Amino acid sequence: MIQPDAYCELCLRPSASRVHDGCQQKIRQHLIDLPGLYAALAEALEPGRCGDGGRTSSGRTAPLPCSLDALDLRARGGIEGVLAGWSADLCEREQWQLPQYGTVEAAVDGYADLLLRNLAMICDEHPAVREFATELRQITGQAERLITGDRPPRRIPVTCPCGTVLRITLDTPGARCPGCEVQYGHAEVLQLPMAERSAA
Numbered sequence: 001m002i003q004p005d006a007y008c009e010l011c012l013r014p015s016a017s018r019v020h021d022g023c024q025q026k027i028r029q030h031l032i033d034l035p036g037l038y039a040a041l042a043e044a045l046e047p048g049r050c051g052d053g054g055r056t057s058s059g060r061t062a063p064l065p066c067s068l069d070a071l072d073l074r075a076r077g078g079i080e081g082v083l084a085g086w087s088a089d090l091c092e093r094e095q096w097q098l099p100q101y102g103t104v105e106a107a108v109d110g111y112a113d114l115l116l117r118n119l120a121m122i123c124d125e126h127p128a129v130r131e132f133a134t135e136l137r138q139i140t141g142q143a144e145r146l147i148t149g150d151r152p153p154r155r156i157p158v159t160c161p162c163g164t165v166l167r168i169t170l171d172t173p174g175a176r177c178p179g180c181e182v183q184y185g186h187a188e189v190l191q192l193p194m195a196e197r198s199a200a
């Protein structure tokens with residue numbers, strides 16, 4: 001049987017602390033990066049840098065993406081929504097007053113900073129720290145891909161011994177099988193056999 005206390009909440013590998021230092025460090029980096037990514041998305045949306053506009057003679061490489069996705073991430077409820085949601089959750093738990101900001105940009109900066117300053121406590125105590133880490137990883141990855149033009153990481157189907165197919169990415173911190181509820185760490189889940197493509 002798995003003893004929950006003996007495993008890192010994030011990567012599900014054995015750990016003396018509730019969250020490995022290294023796993024906490026990854027969340028920290030996302031919180032540090034998000035305000036800069038938010039600003040960089042604005043540049044990606046500047047007129048003249050959107051689409052190709054038929055002007056490809058400048059010798060520049062592929063135009064930066066200009067998409068509704070970038071607009072969505074910059075709107076209230078995008079990057080701001082994730083950071084504000086978790087900040088509100090934190091403030092409610094601690095009975096602090098949630099700071100309010102006049103602009104989305106100020107909110108992104110302020111809430112990222114609030115979460116950063118309380119990250120150690122969140123990792124030590126918060127019941128949903130895994131969800132918190134996952135949402136931050138996803139929104140950071142989404143913003144980075146819009147800025148760099150990379151495609152989302154490929155999902156690979158693997159089969160749990162119970163027969164359930166899990167769709168994982170190579171950078172997954174771990175996964176829990178929805179079929180038999182076994183928890184796999186990063187290395188373990190990558191060792192599961194690839195699922196056969198469904199026969200035509």
Ligand SMILES: [Zn+2]
Binds near residue numbers: 013020
């Ligand atoms: Zn860990």
Ligand SMILES: [Zn+2]
Binds near residue numbers: 160161164178181
């Ligand atoms: Zn299973």
